[in-house]
Amino acid sequence: MARVRPRLVIVSNRVPAIRAKAALAGGLAVALKDAVTARDTLWLGWSGKETESAQAERPHTRRTGGLTLATIDLTHAQYAGFYVGFANSMLWPLFHGRVGQPAFHRSDLAMYLEVNTLYAQALKTLLKADDTVWVHDYQLITCGAALREAGVKNRIGFFLHIPFPPPFLFETLPQGEQLLRSFAAYDVIGVQTQDDADNLNACLARAHIVARAEPFAIGIDPDLYAKAAAAADGSEDQLRLEGSLGGRALILGVDRLDYTKGLPERFRGFAQLLRRYPEHCKHVTFLQVAPVSRGDVAQYRTLKRELDGLAGKINGEFAEFDYVPLRYLNTAIARDTLAGFYRRAAVGLVTPLRDGMNLVAKEYVAAQDARTPGALVLSRFAGAASAMQGALMVNPYDPDEIADALHAALKLGVAERRTRWRSMNAAVQASTAAIWARAFLDRLEAE
Numbered sequence: 415m416a417r418v419r420p421r422l423v424i425v426s427n428r429v430p431a432i433r434a435k436a437a438l439a440g441g442l443a444v445a446l447k448d449a450v451t452a453r454d455t456l457w458l459g460w461s462g463k464e465t466e467s468a469q470a471e472r473p474h475t476r477r478t479g480g481l482t483l484a485t486i487d488l489t490h491a492q493y494a495g496f497y498v499g500f501a502n503s504m505l506w507p508l509f510h511g512r513v514g515q516p517a518f519h520r521s522d523l524a525m526y527l528e529v530n531t532l533y534a535q536a537l538k539t540l541l542k543a544d545d546t547v548w549v550h551d552y553q554l555i556t557c558g559a560a561l562r563e564a565g566v567k568n569r570i571g572f573f574l575h576i577p578f579p580p581p582f583l584f585e586t587l588p589q590g591e592q593l594l595r596s597f598a599a600y601d602v603i604g605v606q607t608q609d610d611a612d613n614l615n616a617c618l619a620r621a622h623i624v625a626r627a628e629p630f631a632i633g634i635d636p637d638l639y640a641k642a643a644a645a646a647d648g649s650e651d652q653l654r655l656e657g658s659l660g661g662r663a664l665i666l667g668v669d670r671l672d673y674t675k676g677l678p679e680r681f682r683g684f685a686q687l688l689r690r691y692p693e694h695c696k697h698v699t700f701l702q703v704a705p706v707s708r709g710d711v712a713q714y715r716t717l718k719r720e721l722d723g724l725a726g727k728i729n730g731e732f733a734e735f736d737y738v739p740l741r742y743l744n745t746a747i748a749r750d751t752l753a754g755f756y757r758r759a760a761v762g763l764v765t766p767l768r769d770g771m772n773l774v775a776k777e778y779v780a781a782q783d784a785r786t787p788g789a790l791v792l793s794r795f796a797g798a799a800s801a802m803q804g805a806l807m808v809n810p811y812d813p814d815e816i817a818d819a820l821h822a823a824l825k826l827g828v829a830e831r832r833t834r835w836r837s838m839n840a841a842v843q844a845s846t847a848a849i850w851a852r853a854f855l856d857r858l859e860a861e
């Protein structure tokens with residue numbers, strides 16, 4: 415007889431924007447969809463609201479079906495120190511190996527610890543004795559330790575969505591040992607890849623901390639993308655795109671506007687393609703969708719200015735009165751429309767400088783038409799790379815390598831594209847979001 419699972423409690427920086435369970439939207443929400451719909455779930459996160467002064471400890475709750483959303487507000491100072499400061503100006507760049515970029519301030523670390531404790535205290539007011547707690551990502555590393563300090567005895571798991579750096583980098587983090595020690599509060603620690611597990615375990619071992627991380631590769635819901643992509647055929651947006659391309663090949667990039675995604679290098683790579691392989695001029699269009707993200711962090715604004723300049727420069731150099739080679743958007747595109755765009759693209763261009771996994775690569779593969787699939791150009795430094803043998807692999811720091819790979823991708827015959835796609839699709843199907851969530855929770859709830 416199937417075991418009745420205890421309530422699942424998810425803690426993440428934000429809660430998903432949802433009206434009904436069926437309409438779960440957003441990366442983490444989509445990844446956890448099966449786990450959340452299968453059982454009673456409580457999900458705690460920041461409301462997105464900033465307040466002048468500290469609010470009541472008890473979170474605000476809303477229930478939709480079997481899912482309860484609990485939210486807390488943060489003060490301006492908490493948002494600045496915890497989110498903009500320690501999480502996104504220190505941990506995010508450090509964990510992505512951005513040497514020289516992380517900015518450490520003791521006051522930010524103090525706010526990070528304070529806010530992690532705030533999440534823990536808010537959660538404690540709602541927690542039942544047999545709940546399974548699953549904490550997510552770099553914003554909340556010390557939340558588990560704060561829960562233990564508050565006397566919580568439940569099973570608590572942690573999953574890190576971004577890479578974990580090797581010891582020589584991690585050890586540059588002032589007071590990093592405090593963060594490492596907090597990993598010991600978790601019953602299961604999940605990371606994306608074996609490399610991440612090796613790095614974190616090496617740091618833990620050096621600090622004599624008895625805790626071990628294991629890899630659980632996150633994935634997508636491939637059927638969702640395949641169906642949405644097929645359904646987009648003939649849709650108004652698809653017809654508009656088609657009409658605007660005028661038969662040209664489409665190269666597509668889709669990324670949050672983030673310096674880890676390698677966008678300037680990618681733009682330069684595309685320019686090199688046109689420069690070194692002029693046969694593609696007027697026959698290829700590169701569409702980069704890059705919705706603005708973390709606009710409160712200074713480096714993101716600098717990146718935006720750089721890309722604005724580069725896009726203008728590239729189009730200035732290669733455009734003709736009836737041809738604009740680079741289309742660069744800072745607005746998000748609806749998911750179903752995006753699925754159709756993936757399917758229309760001859761090349762998916764995914765070149766992060768470092769990425770925990772990268773779901774866009776998997777979405778691109780899932781959305782292809784099996785008879786006429788496109789080719790994927792993929793960074794060696796995405797977590798997704800190890801399973802994607804059929805991709806054209808690049809070092810994303812070298813625009814010339816990107817240009818060569820784009821040229822090769824545009825030249826691939828359909829038989830070879832099919833062979834490559836079949837192997838990539840098998841990898842995407844073998845490692846879905848549902849499999850990821852089930853594997854992690856089975857491990858956490860194992861008797």
Ligand code: GDG
Pocket residue numbers: 441575576632668669670703704705745746747748749750752769770771772773774775777
């Ligand atoms: C972190 C890790 C890890 C993007 N633009 C639009 C849009 N998106 C969607 C994509 C994809 C998601 O956002 C981005 O996911 P990624 O995995 O590519 O990257 P991060 O946001 O950095 O995610 C990453 C992930 O967590 C999960 O663990 O893979 O390594 O950094 O789903 O489709 N979606 C829509 N319009 C857009 O314009 N609808």
